[in-house]
Amino acid sequence: MSNPRVSVVIPVFNGAEDLPGAIESALNQRDCETEVIVVNDGSTDGTRDVIDRYGNRIIAIHQKNLGAAGLSRTRNNGVAASSGEWIAFLDHDDLWEPDKLASQLKAAQRTSADIVYTNARNFGDVSRVSDIRSDPTAMPEGDLFEALLMDNFIVMSSTMMKRSLFDRIQGFTESPVLAEDWDLWLKAAAAGSKFAAVSEPVTMYRWRPGSFSKNHVRMRNLRLLALQRALDSDRGQQVSWSVRRKALANAERCSAWFLASSSPRQAISWYARSLIYWPFDVNCWKGVVKGCVGRS
Known part of the structure; x- marks a missing residue:
């Protein structure tokens, strides 16, 4: 066939x-x-x-x-x-x-x-x-x-x-x-x-050179909008509280990681948002510490 x-x-x-x-x-x-x-x-x-x-x-x-x-x-x-x-x-x-x-x-x-x-x-x-x-x-x-x-x-x-x-x-x-x-x-x-x-x-x-230097604020907002649409869907309404919180935390942490080298101060604030959703993420805490050390 x-x-x-x-x-x-x-x-x-x-x-x-x-x-x-x-x-x-x-x-x-x-x-x-x-x-x-x-x-x-x-x-x-x-x-x-x-x-x-x-x-x-x-x-x-x-x-x-x-x-x-x-x-x-x-x-x-x-x-x-x-x-x-x-x-x-x-x-x-x-x-x-x-x-x-x-x-x-x-x-x-x-x-x-x-x-x-x-x-x-x-x-x-x-x-x-x-x-x-x-x-x-x-x-x-x-x-x-x-x-x-x-x-x-x-x-x-x-x-x-x-x-x-x-x-x-x-x-x-x-x-x-x-x-x-x-x-x-x-x-x-x-x-x-x-x-x-x-x-x-x-x-x-x-x-490409500059792949990490896009408009990170805009990209973060686009990610969060796509994620929120999925969470608001009929299927999204069926996921557990922990899955919802982890998903939102991961989106914030991902955005922070992309921003960390160019704007560590803003990245720390996004890492903090991630930790509000899910405070048990060791990698997120590491990102906060790295950002703080880099600024000191």
Whole structure:
């Protein structure tokens, strides 16, 4: 029996330098029928020229720039143009190993999963992160709602999900603006979806200089909004008090960790918020101490 078609959605804005690598890694997937959809969100560099070079090997969508809030709609537009039974997402500056999709299809067949994610290898500016994203022996499967409340451990470019599920949960949330990837996984998990994992790092996730210097206040707010939406859902209302408190604490601690090197004072305040939710987190206390020592 032939494998089902996988539609690969690549959103891009001003990514002419890295986009060819992403497109080639999608086109070069082995043992898998793919269609590659590139959505150009009003790029002003040479992105359109890069896309045009691929001709009918890809499906190209050119749209007016939707701004910082438009990534969810850009991805939704790509999915709307797709015809595959499965949807895979690939950021324009990330890469795949040639057997990435085939390994996911095998995992889906083995587990009857609705979503399959993979381990990932970090590359680029990796001075503050490990080489491999996840412990291959500790990648959870099945019902991941509570696990995802605790941490957004799934890399966007590693995922493949059933198109029918994507439609059922109404795709990426376009408004309000939030951490759209985490929100999508949480919506899928809340809907009872089954997750499967590929432990091999067949996704390559690019870190750039400045990856830790984004607008951390905004990112924290987007994380908390996605988390609160999940906790307010019917499924979220069923989790225990301790799970709810730990989830909120983890979101604050994660935000503090990202901020620690650039603004230790603000990081300490977020660590403190985390400890209000869950005062038993040793790592959070360590973050507070480290921040205080660094300021002394």
